[in-house]
Amino acid sequence: MALSIAQVSFEHHRTALGIAESTPRISWRFDGNASNWYQGAYELEIGRGGQADTFRVNSSDSVLVPWPSDPLQSGEEATVRVRSFGRQHADTPWSDLFTVEPGLLTEEDWQGAAAIASDRPTEEDSPHRPIYFRKDFSVDEDILSARLYITALGIYEAQLNGERVGDLVLAPGWQSYTHRHEYNTYDVTDLLRNGENALGVTVGEGWYSGRLGWDGNRNFYGDTLGVLCLLSVTTSGGTTTYIPSDETWQSSTGPIVSSEIYNGEEYNSTLEIDGWALPGFDASGWLGTLEIEFDKAVLAAPDAPPVRRIEERRLENVFSSGSGKTVLDFGQNVVGWLRVRVRGPRGSTIRFVHTEVMENGEVATRPLRTAKATDNLTLSGEEQEWEPSFTFHGFRFVEVDGWPEETELNADSITAIVIHTDMEQTGFFNCSNPLLNKLHENIIWSMRGNFLSIPTDCPQRDERLGWTGDIHAFARTANFIYNTAGFLRGWLKDAYSEQQENEYAPPSVIPNILGPTTGSSIWGDSIIAVPWALFQSYGDKAMLREQYPGAQDWIDKGVLRNEVGLWNRSSFQYADWLDPLAPADSPGAATTNAYLVSDAYLIHSTELLANISAYLSLTDNAEKYTHDRATLTRAFRTAWISNNGTVANETQTGLTLPLYFNLFATPSHYTSAVSRLRAIISANDYKVGTGFAGTHLLGHTLSKYNAAPTFYNMLLQEEVPGWLFQVVMNGTTTWERWDSMLPNGSVNPGQMTSFNHYAVGSVGSWMHENIGGLSPAEPGWRRFNVDVRPGGGLRSAEARFLSAYGAVEVRWWVVGGDGGNSRGCERFRMVVTVPPNTEAVVNIPGRVDGGSRGRKVVGSGVHRFESCLD
Template identity: 70%
Template sequence: MALSISQVSFEHHRTALGIAETSPRISWRFDGQVSDWHQASYDLEIQRPGKDAETFHVDSAESVLVPWPSDPLESGEEATVRVKSSGGRDKPSTSWSHPVSVEPGLLTPEDWKEAVVLASDRATEVNATHRPIYFRKDFALDQDIASARLYITALGLYEARLNGQRVGDHVLAPGWQSYTHRHEYNTYDVTDLLKNGENTVGLTVGEGWYSGRLAWENNRNIYGDTLGVLCLLAVTNSNGTKTYISTDTTWKSSTGPIISSEIYDGETYDSRLEQKGWDSPGFDKSSWLGVRELNFSKDALAAPDAPPVRRVGEHKLENVFSSASGKTVLDFGQNLVGWLRIRVKGPRGQSISFVHTEVMEDGEVATRPLRTAKATDNFTLSGGNDEWEPSFTFHGFRYVQVEGWPNETKLDADSVTAIVVHTDMEQTAFFDCSDSLLNRLHKNILWSMRGNFLSIPTDCPQRDERLGWTGDIHAFSRTANFVYDTAGFLRGWLRDARSEQKENNYAPPYVIPNVLGDSSATSIWGDSIVAVPWQLFQSFGDEKMLEEQYAGAKDWIDKGVLRNEVGLWNRSTFQYADWLDPKGTPDNPGDATTDKYLVSDAYLIHSTELVANMSTQLSLVENAEKYTKARAKLTNAFQDAWVSQNGTVANETQTGLTLPLYFRLFSDPAHYTSATKRLVNLVKGNEYKVGTGFAGTHILGHTLSEYGAADSFYGMLMQEEDPGWLFQVVMNGTTTWERWDSMLANGSVNSGSMTSFNHYAVGSVGSWIHENIGGLTPSEPGWKKFNVEVRPGGGLTEATTKFTSAYGLISTHWTLQMSKGHDNCSKKERVFHLTVQVPPNSQATVQLPSSGSEKKPIVVGSGVHEYESCVV
């Protein structure tokens, strides 16, 4: 395959329209299986409108996040970029890449011209649901149009239309941020939606996270109590002049067919109230109300780091059946996040209700786990052919109970479709092996990440919560960064985490954005401000992002942690610790078998070490020495508090042994060997069932592998009984669960009030799957160099793992077969065959499993490589 450049990107944007950076760093991937190819130099061509193209030649092996070589771009200034890469003497070069556009958004408040935030003149009830508002503006254009951009955000969520057509494909925009600190706006190319003469812009705004009900405490209006919208339409005329249409007090407002649309409770829509043509020229707006200007500072406005939330797929209806009480239930065969699209005809005024749940219980849709969330959409028919999907809500569901469906329309896959919605990150990992249950588990991990990476990383997508719990993403980020390109997504979320941390005595709140009020300092959840940036750096190698996030990590260790006299955690602090230990009771998920302060102290030492590592990476020598010494001192204090002289730990549990092993907290090398044996014995004695909660689960497998006991973790991974990962699969789970026993073996739902069937935390086992079955880990941040070390086991005979790195496709495929007199293997051994693909401009170190003498690692460049070894 010829060598080529497959993708050019800017910062961490696949689509770089309306970005925040004026000198965006440039990256490109390679396609092709060229042997041992490394870049020697590259050329960049930058074309700005009306100017000669600039070309830059750079002698460098770097192809990821290289510096912008030209003058900074200005607000709204578009440039197109092409890249060519050379392998140097006797090595092939690429041809020029396809041109890719990059364009900053509005970089200062002044760039918004005269645009102001508008609210309707309609009176609102402050403590009630906010009915969505419709805004419109007629305007004329009398010049030929060269290009046009719509810049828009809302105090709430918005949908935009121009001349009767929807603008863009974003949904639930602008998403959820810590709005008082960072309020995102979006940029759209609307050139093709405008025309000479009369035009109309129409906007709909719903309450969303801005002023809707959030969390179980029934909080409303956390950021504001009035729906508003801000937009600027910038039209570049063919003669180079500019025309601006902005939100001002000449706009009109009204209500419409959306009666209510709430995150938790769903949407109510009456199609009889539709006003045809409201978003097009010539509409009679005489009955519409005026608008008023809201006081709003543009200082918090920011371009997004993450991709937008989009409709990313459709899921067909699989079955229609009757519940035990005779109600009609739809089964989509997959627990997903999004909403329904319906196509229906029936009597005018008839209403249909749709109740969304994740599971069935006792033959009925299980609404109890939703707590106070209604998760119900209501649609009233117009009497004609109606097609509808909600605008400002979303649901986590597999099953939908339907009441009021008209006889005139058959309820089937043609009339009802599930729309899958999440932040539109690029999927970068794919896995398949010889065990069908393990394949389903991996699919479940991906589905739970999709459902919970919706604008922010949430805990669950269905009940009256859906919050950005910091402990959850701490546990899952290592997996998340492999299966999707999370760089921009987590960069934005971490900006909010830093802002919220500074307002909470330097302790990251339990949830980001913080809608729960004051949060006390607590380990693991607070440690996310250190661990998530470090994992992000390992995955993407972006030192600039690490530098952005360093102050938050340092402040947590220096100022946020509440300490006792020896520097460990104060023994009176609240701690979640090993949350959801499988032996915890349904009503007390924090009732763990491992002491909460042992857990917290271990994580404090680990975070201190990570800050030392960050300091080293950022060449902050004095800080690196400071935190390295602090780590050593804290380790001695940990040993005094929790480890006996013979190396036994105060809590000899799976978590209690995992933490000092993985974080290297023993004083004697012999203690690691004996502690590993005791941990393995615990696992065997527990019939290979999981005995860890949030603190231990995500590193348990990595600990066993590091100390040569991967086979023990294979036994846990393949366990089909509760508590175990495959128990969820054999119980027909299609996402990972919050509790190991969210559903009991008899099919009943856990009696606890905190029971979700879509929760990614226990899906953190995905990182072990990728790194041990797939064999893939970065050997330096960003994957320019990586390791391949497969650890076969668990009865698997074959596995394929693919990962799209910043350099291109990495893959491993291996098989394990009986030798049958193979030339190099005895009859008692099996033949391990491995195929590795290494992308151009990167390097792999391959370590083969072997039952013979230890083999030296094999260092290889790009291309496809095949190996064999003999294993018992």
């Protein structure tokens, strides 16, 4: 295949309209299987203002290279194309043209636009009824281009001349609004008319002023719904006209009576206002607006892709519950809402209750706790199509009450709409074991459901918060499956801001709605571990530099220490949260000492900070934290490891952490500890004995010490607690508890019983790296490992990762018996695809010809390997 450039991106944006950077770094991805191809130079053609300039750079870099031209101005569009020159081989042709355009880079660029609210009383302790805003305006010249810059005090949908603006949902998403409040940029050129126009915006409470958390509190960021926007119109005469949000706008309420994140939406079709966002609409009965205080200094362009409708799921079954109620089954636990096509008596109401599972023949609402997850649609009397606007649900099953006889209830009348942050899927996995494939599919579905604006714990109950411990455990897996670079970079900016307000300790949830708190290990350590995992995947030193002050503050000032520098023994710790032996009503009652766990993670985080310091060329800091790590390790041994190498808590987690973090004193201690860990696992019938602290590291630890067969036995365990128990119990996402559903089909009696949590899905990284064999050998995947560990009875597997350089692929299979030859062994065969400008370090399992074990470093192209398995 001829070598070409398949994609050009800016910072971490595939679509670079309205970005925050005036000098965005540029990356390009290759397509084609050129053999041993390395870039020697590149050219960038930058087109702006009708003129194109070409910049040639002698460099092998093709990811996050510096912007070569003058800084872009607010709203200035540039076109970019790239071509690469091989060191000794063929050059690429020019890429397609890609556009990049910053948003509004200064407060002054907002041209006096103000945040406005409706001139009506504000609800204080009740749900905020969504507000409809509108503005008439005229454009008297031919339109060359138009941009709408918009955000809300709440979440919004915009219309221009009655047409929906863009395809974002729940915009602008959830940020730590007091520190970083995102706005969105839309190209609305094709929606404008020469003459009279109308701009309409509907705003719901969302996360801004809606209820958040299990205590029923609301109005965390403000108690008033509002909109802030600027429409910029450039005409053929060369002038730019601005239509800002101000007190000349009008406001009203409409058919959305309420729309809450937890409780759902109430929509009354009889209150619809025809043509309210069209020019010429009679708004004489509407209220005015008033300006409200808003600090434009916190406005920010998004780092992450937006939340969008991603997929539609057909209804699979309609059945009656045990009590005779109508229930819909979509066959998959999803996050989103329903689209309803219906006709029924005017004023009649349909009620939809969303749940993840059934229990005792009925929809199981108890795991929702106080969240109602209920939508109510009052019909217009005409045929209509409806979706909720400002809520979302986690569900597979929906109980329906009040469905009209006039419409048949089937897959044509109801569809499930799947939403999540629109990240690019980069990781793919398949193997010869169908149950493992289903497990991996479930992991992906849980990530999709919980990567919705922020990385949440669960998407269905009265929580849905950005728990830092969960993403700490899952980041390594997440970064393979989807491109999370922008998504997590934005969230980490909020994490740092919230940390500074919490006496240098990262709060347990980001954005923080739980108030001031002392830091705890693992959850607090995410301020170091998540940036480190991001850096391994994307090699972005700028992101690492952004997060470095927070990492230092946590280690230097945030950790509550005792006299030897380890964790204070009176500090609160989540530690090995949801250990499988923890009682249903006490999820933190783990079998491994909380301070053993916390001390181990403190040492690991100190080591990571030393590594980060080294990558950022902060030599003195790297030496300091390396020394601190050694001092803490000695203190850890004194506190937790006996002279003969025995750990105070000989549990799966208690042994995994000092093994993985290299905390033992002698080689014999490591050897003995691995043997004891394997024995404990075997005695437990290969069932999982770890919670949040140990689960994501258990498999990697066993592989590190050549005990991957032991972990294969655990991975393939179909009884509880184990990953495949959830699969054989017909789970379609990964669960919060190992036994969120008990073997008898009843729901765990504890409160923490979500059926869509990604933390235990962290096993995905072991599957990618050991069954698929793929991991970065250096940050950013320019050099990567291929290290397949066959086992578990698997006869074949394939893994694919779409790196910043191009597609990395491994496909392997085992030919049984003598494989048609006289060697009498099973033959392992593998095909590895290495993208241009990269190289792979390939470890070949078994014996290659000559009896040696194989390790080869190969450049780009397709490579084939074969060996004899012992």
